[in-house]
Amino acid sequence: MRGLYQTDDNMIEIKSDFSGSIPGRYRIKWANIYMAMREETATQSDGKTHDYSCHFAFDLKNSGNTSESLYISFGCESVEEEMVYDALLYAAENTQNEFHRLKIFSKTDTFKKYHIPLTLEAGQTLYIANFYYRSHERLQKLFEYLAGMGKAVRVPNGKSIGCREFSCYRYGEPSSESLNVMISSGFHFPEGDTIATEKIMEHLSLPENRKKYADTVFHVIPKVNPDGFFYGYNGCNHAGFNLYWEFDENDTEKCPEVHYLWQYCLMARPNHYFDFHSYIFQLHRKKAFPYVKPLYFYQGALVRDKALEISRDLMAFCRGKQVCSFSTYAPSVLATKLTWVFNTVTFAKYHFALFDGIRESADLALKSFEAAMQHLQGMKAADWQKKDNLSWHFFRELMRIWVYQVRPFLVKVKNRIIN
Numbered sequence: 001m002r003g004l005y006q007t008d009d010n011m012i013e014i015k016s017d018f019s020g021s022i023p024g025r026y027r028i029k030w031a032n033i034y035m036a037m038r039e040e041t042a043t044q045s046d047g048k049t050h051d052y053s054c055h056f057a058f059d060l061k062n063s064g065n066t067s068e069s070l071y072i073s074f075g076c077e078s079v080e081e082e083m084v085y086d087a088l089l090y091a092a093e094n095t096q097n098e099f100h101r102l103k104i105f106s107k108t109d110t111f112k113k114y115h116i117p118l119t120l121e122a123g124q125t126l127y128i129a130n131f132y133y134r135s136h137e138r139l140q141k142l143f144e145y146l147a148g149m150g151k152a153v154r155v156p157n158g159k160s161i162g163c164r165e166f167s168c169y170r171y172g173e174p175s176s177e178s179l180n181v182m183i184s185s186g187f188h189f190p191e192g193d194t195i196a197t198e199k200i201m202e203h204l205s206l207p208e209n210r211k212k213y214a215d216t217v218f219h220v221i222p223k224v225n226p227d228g229f230f231y232g233y234n235g236c237n238h239a240g241f242n243l244y245w246e247f248d249e250n251d252t253e254k255c256p257e258v259h260y261l262w263q264y265c266l267m268a269r270p271n272h273y274f275d276f277h278s279y280i281f282q283l284h285r286k287k288a289f290p291y292v293k294p295l296y297f298y299q300g301a302l303v304r305d306k307a308l309e310i311s312r313d314l315m316a317f318c319r320g321k322q323v324c325s326f327s328t329y330a331p332s333v334l335a336t337k338l339t340w341v342f343n344t345v346t347f348a349k350y351h352f353a354l355f356d357g358i359r360e361s362a363d364l365a366l367k368s369f370e371a372a373m374q375h376l377q378g379m380k381a382a383d384w385q386k387k388d389n390l391s392w393h394f395f396r397e398l399m400r401i402w403v404y405q406v407r408p409f410l411v412k413v414k415n416r417i418i419n
């Protein structure tokens with residue numbers, strides 16, 4: 001994609017050919033650039049619609065000899081349209097550099113509309129995004145480095161559709177006794193949630209921490225959707241599947257990434273799972289909170305007690321917020337499948353609000369991780385297999401029927417009536 005705005009003195013170019021660029025459609029009229037978000041098909045899953053087409057990342061280059069003032073409008077027909085919220089934008093002059101908050105006057109409706117007045121100096125190139133952009137290549141190097149520091153083993157077990165390696169970093173040698181803790185990020189590239197796995201991998205690279213967690217095996221998957229990082233997808237993989245909401249472990253053709261992740265889970269048998277995500281363009285509308293599955297999904301009083309203790313801590317860290325709704329046990333997501341098969345205690349998603357700050361969000365991830373580890377101290381994998389009495393068992397089976405049979409049937413009937 002290539003756009004040009006040319007005057008006698010200047011030439012402004014938009015190339016957006018870097019990995020992770022999300023340029024969307026645009027037209028240029030004088031110094032005004034009218035843009036629209038790149039649309040991906042909204043995901044329909046478990047009777048809900050999820051639209052992730054709310055992100056942009058593109059570059060602007062001024063090849064001229066003088067500075068040039070531009071006015072970028074996203075989703076607006078007119079530059080006059082009023083918006084009241086200060087936009088959260090990130091920018092850098094090179095995609096391999098750290099993106100920093102762009103402190104210019106810019107406005108948004110916190111959905112898909114933006115006004116961005118911008119001045120480009122002579123010869124300047126600026127990469128600009130409405131999310132915390134982290135390049136695929138830079139992250140690849142960073143996680144390899146951190147894994148080396150922590151003596152983690154990279155376990156590649158497959159390739160994405162775009163032939164990018166799907167890999168997990170394993171800390172520790174698994175045994176039948178050891179506790180298995182899985183941590184992931186990067187289901188949705190623009191969310192910038194790799195700050196969490198980065199922070200935890202940094203923590204695990206310290207010798208004293210590896211010693212402290214000697215009985216636990218950690219499985220860290222920083223980029224569940226590697227193609228998303230390369231192609232700049234809002235929420236899907238290379239075949240248009242949203243790997244979080246459409247976790248179809250049997251579809252090796254359209255979502256091999258989840259097939260390999262599930263194969264990995266079958267081997268790792270996680271007892272505990274954190275999956276990090278984040279809000280960013282939503283600004284004040286969204287706060288940090290964990291998804292907390294209702295306790296009756298877990299088997300065994302001890303596991304339920306631990307899940308409750310951890311969730312209380314996480315809720316306290318998130319100003320009393322948590323989500324316990326259907327999304328926490330939707331049948332199409334990995335977290336639900338893990339709990340049914342392995343009785344895994346899951347906090348997936350665990351949503352940050354990057355509006356609170358990048359460093360603060362990373363610290364929240366580490367604090368949550370440490371709190372969970374403290375509660376899980378002394379537990380063994382066998383504790384996850386303890387059986388319940390009949391009444392708990394009966395109640396959970398009722399929930400299983402509701403989640404997998406009754407609710408999908410009701411959603412189907414409702415959709416038929418609406419359509």
Ligand SMILES: [Zn+2]
Pocket residue numbers: 187188191244277278
């Ligand atoms: Zn997400």
